[in-house]
Amino acid sequence: MDHLMIAGRTFRSRLMVGTGKFSSNAAMVAAMEGSECEIVTVALRRVDVDNPHDSILAHIDREKYLLLPNTSGARDAEEAVRLARLARAAGCEPWVKLEVTPDPFYLLPDPIETLKAAEILVKDGFVVLPYINADPVLAKRLQEAGTATVMPLGAPIGTNKGVRTRDSIAIIIEQAIVPVVVDAGLGAPSHAAEAMEMGADAVLVNTALAVARDPGAMGMAFKKGVEAGREGYLAGLGRQQDRAEASSPLTGFLGS
Amino acid sequence: MPFQQTLDSYNLAEVEARIVAKRPADVEAALHAAHLGLEEFMALLSPAAAGYLEPMAQRAHRLTMQRFGKTILMYAPLYLSNECTNGCRYCGFNAHNEVPRRTLTLDEIEAEATVLADRGFRHLLLVTGEAPKAADNAYLVAAVERIRSLFSSMSIEVYPMDEPGYRRMIGAGIDGLTLYQETYDRGLYAEMHPFGKKRDFDFRLRAPEHAAAAGMRRIGIGALLGLGKFRVEAFCTGLHALHLARHFWRTHLTVSFPRMRPADGGFQPLNPVSDRDFVQLICALRLLLPDVGLVLSTRESAKLRDNLLPLGITQMSAGSCTSPGGYAEKDESGRQFIIDDDRSAAEVDAMLRSRGYDPVWKDWDTAFHG
Numbered sequence: 001m002d003h004l005m006i007a008g009r010t011f012r013s014r015l016m017v018g019t020g021k022f023s024s025n026a027a028m029v030a031a032m033e034g035s036e037c038e039i040v041t042v043a044l045r046r047v048d049v050d051n052p053h054d055s056i057l058a059h060i061d062r063e064k065y066l067l068l069p070n071t072s073g074a075r076d077a078e079e080a081v082r083l084a085r086l087a088r089a090a091g092c093e094p095w096v097k098l099e100v101t102p103d104p105f106y107l108l109p110d111p112i113e114t115l116k117a118a119e120i121l122v123k124d125g126f127v128v129l130p131y132i133n134a135d136p137v138l139a140k141r142l143q144e145a146g147t148a149t150v151m152p153l154g155a156p157i158g159t160n161k162g163v164r165t166r167d168s169i170a171i172i173i174e175q176a177i178v179p180v181v182v183d184a185g186l187g188a189p190s191h192a193a194e195a196m197e198m199g200a201d202a203v204l205v206n207t208a209l210a211v212a213r214d215p216g217a218m219g220m221a222f223k224k225g226v227e228a229g230r231e232g233y234l235a236g237l238g239r240q241q242d243r244a245e246a247s248s249p250l251t252g253f254l255g256s
Numbered sequence: 257m258p259f260q261q262t263l264d265s266y267n268l269a270e271v272e273a274r275i276v277a278k279r280p281a282d283v284e285a286a287l288h289a290a291h292l293g294l295e296e297f298m299a300l301l302s303p304a305a306a307g308y309l310e311p312m313a314q315r316a317h318r319l320t321m322q323r324f325g326k327t328i329l330m331y332a333p334l335y336l337s338n339e340c341t342n343g344c345r346y347c348g349f350n351a352h353n354e355v356p357r358r359t360l361t362l363d364e365i366e367a368e369a370t371v372l373a374d375r376g377f378r379h380l381l382l383v384t385g386e387a388p389k390a391a392d393n394a395y396l397v398a399a400v401e402r403i404r405s406l407f408s409s410m411s412i413e414v415y416p417m418d419e420p421g422y423r424r425m426i427g428a429g430i431d432g433l434t435l436y437q438e439t440y441d442r443g444l445y446a447e448m449h450p451f452g453k454k455r456d457f458d459f460r461l462r463a464p465e466h467a468a469a470a471g472m473r474r475i476g477i478g479a480l481l482g483l484g485k486f487r488v489e490a491f492c493t494g495l496h497a498l499h500l501a502r503h504f505w506r507t508h509l510t511v512s513f514p515r516m517r518p519a520d521g522g523f524q525p526l527n528p529v530s531d532r533d534f535v536q537l538i539c540a541l542r543l544l545l546p547d548v549g550l551v552l553s554t555r556e557s558a559k560l561r562d563n564l565l566p567l568g569i570t571q572m573s574a575g576s577c578t579s580p581g582g583y584a585e586k587d588e589s590g591r592q593f594i595i596d597d598d599r600s601a602a603e604v605d606a607m608l609r610s611r612g613y614d615p616v617w618k619d620w621d622t623a624f625h626g
Contacts, residue, residue: 140505174291177502236285236295250313253563254532 002234004202006179007095007127007148009066013038014196015226016068016181018206020046021158022215025059031209032065034219041068041097041204044083049090068129070097076110077117084121096121097151098130106156111138115145122146131183134165136172143178150176151204153184154195158207160187163194173199189218189225196229197237259499260461266495268441268488271298275487278302287311292544297494300540301487306532312539316568319546326613329549329571330601331379332372333413335580336360336399338590340385342452344438346483346516346523348578348592349385351452356590358580359390362402367584369403375575375601378408378618381434383578383592386415386453393421397428404429409620411474415453416463422470429625432474433467435460436514439484440492444526448483464496468504473624475500475507476551481534482516482525490537494544501548510549510571511541517555517593531560535567542568554595561597562607574604 004011016039022028032040040060048054049069060067069087074080077100084096098121100113109131115138121128127148132138134152142150152169155161162185163169173180179201186192187208195203205222212218278299286296287308299305300312337359340349348355360368372380382399384391391414400410411432412425422433439445442457449455464475477496479489490513497509515534516525529537542550551571552561561572575598577583579591599607608615 170291175502175505249310250317250566251309251535253559254309254535 002230004179006129011038011066011202013223013226014202014230015192015223016041016183016202016204017209017219018070018204019043019056019060020072020206021210023210025055027210027215028056029059030214030216031212031219032060034216035205035209035223037219037223038065039068040065041070041206043072044069044087045073049087049092066095067092068095068097070099070131071117072099072101072107074100074117075102075113076100077113077120080113080117081120081124084126085124088126093127094125095127095148096129098128098147101131107158108156109133109153111135114138115141118142118147119145129181134168134172136168136175139172139176139180143176147178149179149181149201151181151183154182154191155185157184159185160208161185162187162191163198166194166198169195169200170198189221192222192225193229193232196226197232199233202226257503258462258465259496260458262495262499263440263461263492266492268492271491272485272488274298275302275491278304280304280307283308286543287315294491294495297540297544298491300543301490301536305536305540309532309535309539312543313535313567316539316542317566319542320566320568320570323546324549324570327616328565328569328608328613329379329616329619330377330605331381331411331571331573332375332377332601333381333383333553333573333576333578334365334368334372335383335578335582335592336365336396337384337387337391338580338592339387339390340452341388342386342454343450344452344454345448345450346480346525358590359384359387359395360399360580362398364581364584365399366402368581369406371583373406376605376617377601379411379620380407380409381411381413381432381573382430383412384414388415393417393424396430397424400425400428400430404622408618408622409474411476416460417466418463419466419470422467422472426471429622431472431620431625432476433464433472434476434510434512435463435467436478436480436512437461437492437496438480440479440489440496441484444484464500465504468500468507473508474510475504476510476512476549478512478514478551480514480516481529481537482527485527486529486533486537490540494541497541497545497548501545508549509545510551511545512551512553513537513541514553514555517596535564538564538567538569554597555593556596558597558599562611565608565611565613572604574599575601 015037017037071080071083100110101107129149131151139150154163181202182195182200183204192203275298282299283305286299339357413434445457549570552569553573554576605615
């Protein structure tokens with residue numbers, strides 16, 4: 001079976017789902033169920049991790065989903081590290097989706113603070129999944145620091161524009177020794193399929209599900225997009241025709 | 257994860273069978289792939305790809321133009337010592353061979369280095385056998401310090417070391433390592449290296465990783481062609497390069513394809529590699545590794561070197577002598593092997609220019625060492 005493996009843990013699904021922006025908890029649960037995801041990320045700033053009756057947490061079946069707390073809202077490494085430690089102290093598993101986004105407009109990740117926080121959290125025993133711009137060198141610096149994945153953005157969060165950073169993501173996929181999860185910007189199942197066809201190990205989707213007329217059906221559609229893309233990648237895509245071959249022979253000296 | 261684990265996860269007989277099973281359709285698909293995976297690489301190494309040498313060469317040429325332009329880095333080997341305690345069956349320095357043995361003094365090294373510097377060389381490769389009593393780390397450091405001011409970049413092709421050993425070399429001013437595994441086939445390796453420290457396959461295999469971890473800027477790998485089956489050796493070389501590139505991404509890699517030459521001792525290649533096979537192998541490696549430097553030494557004939565030039569070569573030696581003291585004294589007894597391209601450095605420079613290539617003599621600066 002073709003499974004996703006992160007930090008020694010195996011997942012059948014290659015689709016991760018975010019929990020922000022849903023019109024209701026019922027819509028959120030419908031999206032999660034439709035997508036058949038196994039990893040669900042939750043913004044620590046939105047939930048009361050100490051309270052089992054918290055409105056979001058109470059709707060996430062922890063037997064079924066790995067709850068992946070994220071540090072969204074953190075403006076620097078220090079804030080992100082503090083949030084992650086609080087979540088672990090409250091009983092969450094030591095997994096964290098590291099987001100350091102000081103820019104409140106496009107919510108673009110700060111590469112310097114992200115790397116700093118990753119180094120601290122890895123040493124602290126966390127399984128760190130960092131959200132980054134599609135920067136291949138940063139991806140390598142993070143995997144060197146010991147992160148469990150890298151999560152380059154396809155386009156700024158919430159834009160639904162698809163894989164706009166395609167060329168850089170292709171380099172990250174080519175060079176990475178940890179799973180590559182394309183996170184942010186995927187607005188349609190075809191975008192998810194495109195990322196998976198390129199060889200991404202997984203994708204994370206939130207806004208596209210949250211704002212859909214029918215989040216459950218959209219969750220299912222993304223599931224199919226991810227699976228189609230993955231299967232296409234594994235099956236070996238047909239190649240686009242390269243340009244015509246030049247005429248002056250380079251191997252004429254070999255004789256026939 | 258050390259490369260040894262990756263290599264050991266392959267059964268080389270199965271690898272060969274998989275390569276041989278590739279069909280022309282696989283080759284065509286590989287020729288049009290944006291990035292080559294291992295399956296595509298196998299296809300290009302297959303017997304089926306022999307019918308596609310021209311399109312492979314064209315693509316290798318285009319890729320090399322795109323990534324490197326029409327430039328060739330010039331370097332020269334400087335043999336410091338031919339004393340050796342190893343028994344490599346194919347090598348002219350084999351401890352059993354009765355060749356005049358010699359380890360250059362620091363004055364002799366400087367005399368040799370001055371000849372090469374006067375010829376214009378700024379990239380130097382220091383070569384020794386493996387004889388800890390004659391040429392050890394301290395000897396290498398002293399040699400480097402003596403001639404450092406004459407060159408921009410100095411590499412070593414000597415016995416494998418551990419990480420502290422390579423740190424010491426880097427501290428002295430070495431920025432490059434060349435270390436051929438000879439063969440990636442453990443069984444054959446054991447046969448070829450009946451005694452001496454070099455018998456330790458795993459230590460040799462690990463050494464490029466030790467060097468990279470120590471911060472070595474440039475690392476060159478390769479298999480000695482003529483020992484194992486070339487398709488399998490080329491596959492393993494590609495696998496090795498990919499591993500190093502992924503795990504030590506700051507390191508600049510080069511790959512060489514030394515084809516066995518007649519050497520004192522009379523060893524005959526077990527699996528001779530024809531010119532056609534050689535071209536196929538060079539092109540396949542270029543297509544797998546678009547950014548890796550490909551090195552062609554004077555082991556090959558002048559005519560063949562000129563013809564191989566456009567296929568992906570980025571680095572060449574010229575006017576080489578493979579015996580210690582051979583440059584200053586013009587005495588070639590005690591050589592490791594007989595070179596085939598005996599043109600002078602100036603002649604190779606002129607040939608490159610006449611073909612529209614820019615011979616690059618200096619592509620590094622000692623200022624980087626601080």
